[in-house]
Amino acid sequence: MNKLVFVLVVLFSSCNQNATTLDSFQQPKTNPSDDKFIADFPKSYADFVAVYGWNEEKEEPSPLYDESEAHIARFYQIVEENPKYSSKIYDIAQNGRWQADVVNIFQMKALAYIKNHKDDFCTYLKNIKDTNKTKSIYYFLIDKPTATPNVIELSEKCSEENKKLLEAVIKEYKAKNTSSKTPSASSGNLSSFVPNDFVVLEKAMADYNADGHQDAILILSPVNENTISIEESEKTGKKRQLIILESTGNGHYILAVKNENIIPCLKCNAPADSYSDFKAKNNELQFTKISGYNSQVELITFIFKYEQSEWLLSRISTSEKSGNTTEKNVLTLIKKPKLVALDLANFATYQTGEIKDADGYTNLRQEKNATSKILEKINSGTRIQILDNSSDWWRIKNKEKTGYVHKSKISI
Numbered sequence: 445m446n447k448l449v450f451v452l453v454v455l456f457s458s459c460n461q462n463a464t465t466l467d468s469f470q471q472p473k474t475n476p477s478d479d480k481f482i483a484d485f486p487k488s489y490a491d492f493v494a495v496y497g498w499n500e501e502k503e504e505p506s507p508l509y510d511e512s513e514a515h516i517a518r519f520y521q522i523v524e525e526n527p528k529y530s531s532k533i534y535d536i537a538q539n540g541r542w543q544a545d546v547v548n549i550f551q552m553k554a555l556a557y558i559k560n561h562k563d564d565f566c567t568y569l570k571n572i573k574d575t576n577k578t579k580s581i582y583y584f585l586i587d588k589p590t591a592t593p594n595v596i597e598l599s600e601k602c603s604e605e606n607k608k609l610l611e612a613v614i615k616e617y618k619a620k621n622t623s624s625k626t627p628s629a630s631s632g633n634l635s636s637f638v639p640n641d642f643v644v645l646e647k648a649m650a651d652y653n654a655d656g657h658q659d660a661i662l663i664l665s666p667v668n669e670n671t672i673s674i675e676e677s678e679k680t681g682k683k684r685q686l687i688i689l690e691s692t693g694n695g696h697y698i699l700a701v702k703n704e705n706i707i708p709c710l711k712c713n714a715p716a717d718s719y720s721d722f723k724a725k726n727n728e729l730q731f732t733k734i735s736g737y738n739s740q741v742e743l744i745t746f747i748f749k750y751e752q753s754e755w756l757l758s759r760i761s762t763s764e765k766s767g768n769t770t771e772k773n774v775l776t777l778i779k780k781p782k783l784v785a786l787d788l789a790n791f792a793t794y795q796t797g798e799i800k801d802a803d804g805y806t807n808l809r810q811e812k813n814a815t816s817k818i819l820e821k822i823n824s825g826t827r828i829q830i831l832d833n834s835s836d837w838w839r840i841k842n843k844e845k846t847g848y849v850h851k852s853k854i855s856i
Contacts, residue, residue, distance in 0.1 A: 478522045482529045485519055489540040489584070496546045498634065504649075504658075512546040520553045527564055533557060534568050538577055540584035543635045545644045552643070552667060555585060558598050566602035575609060582613040588640050633695050634660055637687055641667045645684065648724035652750045657691035659700075661724045663731075669710050674832050674839060677709055684709060684719070688755065688788070701755060701788050708733050711832075721745065728758070748788050755788035797840070797854040799826045808847040812837035819847045830854070 476484070486492040496512035498505055508515065523529045533554050542551060558565045572578050586595050599610045638644060646663035653659065666672055666682040677683050684707035689697035708718035721732040727750040735742040742764050749758035799806050799822050806824070809816040812835060822828065822842050828849075832839035837848040 478526065481518065482522060482532065485515070485532060487532070487535055489536050489538060492536050492540075492550070493543070493547065497543060498545055498647075509546070513549060516546070516550055516553065520557065523557065527561065530557070530561065530564050531568055534565070534581055537581045537584040539580045540587070542584075542587040545634075545647065548635075548638060548643055551584065551587075555595065555598075558585070562598065562601045565598065566606070569599075569602055569606050578606060578609055579613050582610050583617065586614060586617055632697065634662075634689070634697060637662065637689060637697070637699065638664060641682070642685070643667055646722040648722070648729070650724050650726055652724075652727045652729075653690060653753075654727075655690075657693050659691050660687075660689040660697060661729055662687045662689070663707055663722060665710070672710075674709060674711050683707075686788075703788060706788070707731065727751070729755075757788075797828055797830050797856050799824050799828060799849070799853060800855045801853050806849055806853040808840070808842060808845060808849060809837075810847055812848050814850070816848070819845055822849070828854070 486495050493506065495506055495508050496515065498509060519532075523533065536550070537554060540547070540551075542548065569578055569581070582595075585598065596610065596614070599607045602610075642664045643666075644662055645665040646661075648661045649658045650661070651658055652661075662685075664685040664687065666677075666684075669682075669684075672680075672682055681704070683704045686701070686703045686706050687699065688701035690700045691697050710717055710719075718734050719731065720734060721730070723730050728747060730745055730747040732743050732745045735744070743762065745761040745763075746757065747759040747761070748755045801824050804824050805821045808819045808822055810819055811817070820842070826842065829841040830838055831841055831846065833851065836851055838851050838854060839846065840849050840854070
């Protein structure tokens with residue numbers, strides 16, 4: 445079934461919307477007016493998931509899954525400029541339940557909007573006569589796979605009745621989610637593997653272990669990643685994550701691999717992102733790390749292959765560009781016995797270096813200057829991880845300590 449026919453079937457059977465208009469969103473040159481865009485945007489949670497979400501039971505995307513983030517961004521931009529459309533946020537929230545990817549993004553933006561437009565939110569609730577509808581909206585806003593977000597302030601401008609209703613929903617929700625029904629950290633549906641305050645940056649579905657089920661490969665990034673410094677990322681653990689999940693069928697998964705040190709961070713190659721080109725197909729996955737920018741760029745592509753129940757580093761492809769000259773190399777690793785220990789779960793893409801100082805040691809400092817507090821002395825010859833080399837003072841990690849060393853004291 446081609447994509448257009450599939451869109452028509454889904455929209456008429458599940459969404460009862462104008463399929464032709466939504467199909468037009470798939471055309472890059474089409475730019476419907478704000479009024480038309482809002483009119484065609486899903487009118488309920490069920491419609492929203494059917495059009496933009498991921499069908500976990502069928503293990504396949506909904507018709508406009510790939511366009512979802514762009515559509516949601518435009519939707520909220522229009523609502524910010526024209527609050528008269530805000531009722532659609534609350535219409536979609538009714539009877540909603542948290543999911544990874546698209547629903548998570550919509551929910552986070554809904555919370556942000558409501559916090560800045562509490563009067564608007566409370567006016568909408570005031571006009572609802574059915575308390576179950578109000579409760580369902582509250583439930584959607586607090587539904588998370590991990591910690592329940594602090595949303596009590598959302599109702600501070602609402603009626604006493606609605607304030608008490610929110611308190612009751614939170615109490616009921618917490619009681620329910622401390623029971624044995626709470627999914628574990630190692631098994632559950634896709635949504636259960638996305639921590640609070642994280643979003644899915646990349647997602648690929650493939651039957652990499654050839655058992656007849658579509659497995660999932662997720663790359664997660666912290667919400668508002670552009671506001672998180674490298675230092676804060678290390679301290680709080682809000683780092684990009686690579687997660688590989690094996691499907692057991694019926695939308696259920698088990699955790700196979702989790703690595704927080706393999707996907708380069710957003711600011712590790714400032715001003716450009718240091719990560720790109722994620723691909724997954726059958727039993728291979730790859731991504732590229734970028735160093736430098738403008739006329740001096742190095743691209744390192746890591747290719748991992750699933751063999752004998754393990755993800756192992758198969759090949760490294762490098763491409764160096766200096767001015768108008770480009771040099772490419774490919775190193776094959778998987779057939780080298782001494783390198784099979786380079787498994788995906790423990791692999792790190794951080795560059796390493798060696799301390800070299802004529803004094804026999806160098807100082808690891810707390811800040812980027814020669815008068816900053818000394819955290820420890822590192823002996824020459826010590827191998828260290830380089831976390832950030834975008835200035836004269838490089839941020840490095842030595843065992844469990846992180847700090848700064850002048851680049852002249854480090855040999856690559």
